[in-house]
Amino acid sequence: MANSPDRLGDDVRAEARRAIEAIVLVTEQPIETGLLGQLLELRPAIVEGLCVELAAEYEEEGRGFQLVRVAGGWRYQTHPDQAAYIERFVLEGQHAKLSAAALETLAIVAYKQPISRAQVASIRGVNVDGVMRTLQHRGYIAELGRDPGPGQPALFGTTQAFLEQLGLDGLDALPPIGDFVPGADVVEQLEHGLRPTAEPLSDSLAQLDGADTEAAPPGDGS
């Protein structure tokens, strides 16, 4: 494989690994493979291979840190199993938890972006102005542009900070929305709850043919 790091000479390879470790250590945002490649004068695919290799190595050696791919780039972060130690002294800057309402709104924006406030509101069935503002303040969503249609409403999408917060490499790393569509049992329950007649439609249709008229369901005091 032409792009495999295995094809590099041992010296080049060792130097590239060291350089990656040094650069990623000082980057404040995840650094793209492309930029690393540019700085190292190596093809991105090779850099990618070396990063993957380093990441596996740290894990194998049981390091307290990880090299991970987040929001389209590489960064160092503490190993999740060290959370207890980190929480002991990193208090400032930790964001407060998002409310259920904020999370639902965020999920809608994440999966349906670009989307206007009104469209989000129509899915949630409630006013979302306050929640959208909070999410914008937190930096999880941002205005992407304006809808060319009537009123030119602002269209929103998720940000890099959103990806970093969720530890995702990109939007395509979000679990598919299809996973969350309620199962047949739930849909059936909903359907049943909302049935406009006591019998399913097919029964009503059958009754159209047969002249047999069943007694109306007993009223229930409404």
Next chain:
Amino acid sequence: MANSPDRLGDDVRAEARRAIEAIVLVTEQPIETGLLGQLLELRPAIVEGLCVELAAEYEEEGRGFQLVRVAGGWRYQTHPDQAAYIERFVLEGQHAKLSAAALETLAIVAYKQPISRAQVASIRGVNVDGVMRTLQHRGYIAELGRDPGPGQPALFGTTQAFLEQLGLDGLDALPPIGDFVPGADVVEQLEHGLRPTAEPLSDSLAQLDGADTEAAPPGDGS
């Protein structure tokens, strides 16, 4: 030797090493051995021994980073022989111009100092943690002290370097901001927001007043 890390059980030892790696990775200032010991619930001498051991290990493995003792504490830094790559990263890999967002943040700190991160965020209406960090790293702003109030947030102000870059003798040489009159674009924006409502103009104007007082920062800090 009673304080030697060799006397630790293998598990405790491995756990302590991982925890040191994790904690040191994310501390912004060198972290003292004593504090590390407190977090790990280990004697400082033992922690010291583990750090020395880790540092030697990184050197031996030819890592691009080092664990070093600086100013009475431990920190990660890039290996000196990677200087060429770091210089390259600093020169090529960073944005060479201050973004509009960063300039606005800097301007708020300049005119309203001392000011906390949260106060800057509330004026800008977005999360400013990243921008503030960049400005701080670049030496344009610095922590001046802590607010005595709840949470004791850090208070920021501009630095001597900032004044020098702008060719100013002192903060009072900043141009006065005076009374602000909204420009045409702002008025247009407000109008746009109002257009779809059915309220009579007088109501809308009343809302405008309300909005004004809500969003405008208190005083002008000059």
Next chain:
Amino acid sequence: MPYEVQTPVFEGPFDLLLHLILQEQVDLYEVSLATIVDGYLRELEHMETLELEVASEFLLIAATLVELKSRRLLPVGDDLDLDEELAVWEERDLLLHRLVECKTFKEAAIALQVLAREAGRSQARVVGVDERYVGLMPDLLEGIDAEDVRGAFLRATVPKPAPRIDLEHVAPIRISVTDAITELVQELPRLGRTTFRDLTSHLAERLHIVVRFLAVLELFKKGLVDLDQPRTFGDIGIVWLGEDGARELGGVGSVEDLSTVDTYDG
């Protein structure tokens, strides 16, 4: 059967309805309509301030429930009008679709929370470069003078339009069935014959379409329009009969007494 609607805090009508059907296992057939509507009204009272759009969502869904419920109370058989029947099912499908969508994003939100919680166990390094390299950094303030800083400050502190002024999203939700009927009464005589699809083709909001649908049903009940649907799920044809038509058919409708349609007397 008396039924107490247990109301924790509901985020909106869908939340409440999902809770009623899924958690409380409520079936419209078994529950007294009055208690459901009471539940909704109590929810409205709980709101600290009456938010128009939320209130109207609640009311609209309550109205749809009333419509569905009243269907169930009607005797099935003799005078079953298939078109009418299908229309109600279609209306039900719209509501069902919205509930399923709402439920889907509720689940997605939980998944995001899990991801965030997992990611939160790790802390990114944001320490930046060692101080020895700071001097190398390009001066970001090059070409910027004190006036630029002043300008940036003024830009940053411009009073932003308060978000509550931005009412673009309220417009589509504000429509009531009465409003929709008023519109239709003006529009339909001019069109003579049209389809429901054409009538609603310009509407983006599903809610808007639902409201129009309810309005069309009302007009049909009053005998002011005639409806036909040649195929299952096909286009619904609408023909304006007017007051003359209504009288001819023995209907009781007149344009005047439509003002009361929003009060369902179930």
